[in-house]
Amino acid sequence: MAIKIQHNVSLLPYNTFGIDVKAAFFTSVRTEGEMREALRSGISPVLVIGGGSNILFTRDVAGLVIKNDISDFRIVRQFKNRAWVDAGAGVPWHDLVIRTVEANLGGLENMSLIPGTVGAAPVQNIGAYGVELKDVFVSLKAMETATGRTRTFNLKACAFGYRDSIFKRELNGKYIILSVRVSLTTHRHNLNLSYGDIGKTLASMGVDKPGIRDISQAVCHIRRSKLPDPAEIGNCGSFFKNPETDIAVLNEIRKTHPDVPSYPLSDGRVKVPAGWLIEQCGWKGKKVGNTGSYARQALVLVNYGGATGEEVKNLSDQIILSVQNTFGITLEREVNII
Numbered sequence: 505m506a507i508k509i510q511h512n513v514s515l516l517p518y519n520t521f522g523i524d525v526k527a528a529f530f531t532s533v534r535t536e537g538e539m540r541e542a543l544r545s546g547i548s549p550v551l552v553i554g555g556g557s558n559i560l561f562t563r564d565v566a567g568l569v570i571k572n573d574i575s576d577f578r579i580v581r582q583f584k585n586r587a588w589v590d591a592g593a594g595v596p597w598h599d600l601v602i603r604t605v606e607a608n609l610g611g612l613e614n615m616s617l618i619p620g621t622v623g624a625a626p627v628q629n630i631g632a633y634g635v636e637l638k639d640v641f642v643s644l645k646a647m648e649t650a651t652g653r654t655r656t657f658n659l660k661a662c663a664f665g666y667r668d669s670i671f672k673r674e675l676n677g678k679y680i681i682l683s684v685r686v687s688l689t690t691h692r693h694n695l696n697l698s699y700g701d702i703g704k705t706l707a708s709m710g711v712d713k714p715g716i717r718d719i720s721q722a723v724c725h726i727r728r729s730k731l732p733d734p735a736e737i738g739n740c741g742s743f744f745k746n747p748e749t750d751i752a753v754l755n756e757i758r759k760t761h762p763d764v765p766s767y768p769l770s771d772g773r774v775k776v777p778a779g780w781l782i783e784q785c786g787w788k789g790k791k792v793g794n795t796g797s798y799a800r801q802a803l804v805l806v807n808y809g810g811a812t813g814e815e816v817k818n819l820s821d822q823i824i825l826s827v828q829n830t831f832g833i834t835l836e837r838e839v840n841i842i
């Protein structure tokens with residue numbers, strides 16, 4: 505079926521920050537063939553979006569916005585204790601989690617309720633509660649924007665890092681992810697209970713021998729209690745990455761803030777929670793015009809209604825400057841600014 509390309513379309517329903525900008529051209533695609541057809545339209549530049557839950561639009565978008573709705577789901581191969589699952593890029597991430605948990609396939613449960621689509625998950629190597637996509641990733645299929653040719657990327661080729669991959673760097677905008685393959689356990693699941701409040705929440709749920717379904721429910725419970733629902737307050741989750749820094753910088757901070765939290769990294773450096781740094785600088789819960797830092801989690805910037813992307817970006821610039829001046833640490837944005 506031929507795709508329909510619309511002109512001058514509001515992107516308000518397509519981004520969780522609730523920013524009202526327009527796309528010069530807009531289409532949605534449901535198959536690989538339709539994606540190729542969209543690219544053949546020759547309209548450029550091309551911006552592919554999924555759920556719009558990690559994008560801050562600061563102006564109207566020239567060129568063609570393609571909403572990826574490719575939504576197949578298949579269990580492709582079973583091994584002794586593992587199964588491979590292929591999911592189309594347009595499948596909502598949490599639907600994939602639920603479908604695999606219901607099929608008693610383990611590995612995604614700690615990443616329950618992360619908004620967005622399967623196709624965007626490799627872009628920033630999504631992660632939550634001690635598990636990242638790379639831990640279960642096998643490969644992905646992507647289409648080169650310039651040629652329409654497809655290519656398979658294995659784990660190494662994706663160059664995953666903390667909220668990072670080759671698709672955010674060298675190949676930014678050059679490939680459109682069509683599907684993702686993950687490897688999940690069929691029994692003897694590797695349960696990861698140590699992170700955050702999972703153990704405590706399971707105990708409060710009266711679960712003493714948890715399975716993957718219990719963990720998924722506990723994670724959903726914790727996330728609902730801590731994070732703002734984009735349907736009620738516009739946001740993109742964590743706006744900044746947790747900075748990784750040298751121990752010398754941490755020791756300097758300890759002189760004035762002995763209680764600074766930190767997590768050791770394998771390379772001898774440390775990770776400091778960005779939310780803590782932002783809170784210490786007095787931003788937590790602070791409202792600036794129509795935007796602000798969320799009262800229950802300083803790391804989340806929110807749109808209280810009617811904010812422009814420029815307003816949110818300006819607030820993030822002010823926060824970066826104030827953390828830099830107070831602690832000598834430069835925060836990096838996690839959200840993609842368009």
Ligand SMILES: Cc1cc2nc3c(=O)[nH]c(=O)nc-3n(C[C@H](O)[C@H](O)[C@H](O)COP(=O)(O)OP(=O)(O)OC[C@H]3O[C@@H](n4cnc5c(N)ncnc54)[C@H](O)[C@@H]3O)c2cc1C
Binds near residue numbers: 520555619630631840
């Ligand atoms: C309340 C809330 C909580 C969140 N919690 C977490 C969390 O715990 N962990 C976490 O990692 N993230 C979290 N996020 C961020 C977000 O959910 C993820 O980054 C998610 O993967 C974004 O998916 P999306 O489909 O909405 O991507 P979009 O916002 O549509 O796109 C994000 C980027 O990926 C590109 N892109 C999208 N689809 C494709 C594709 N098919 N091929 C190539 N490029 C593509 C876009 O061009 C853009 O640059 C949270 C967001 C919110 C709103």
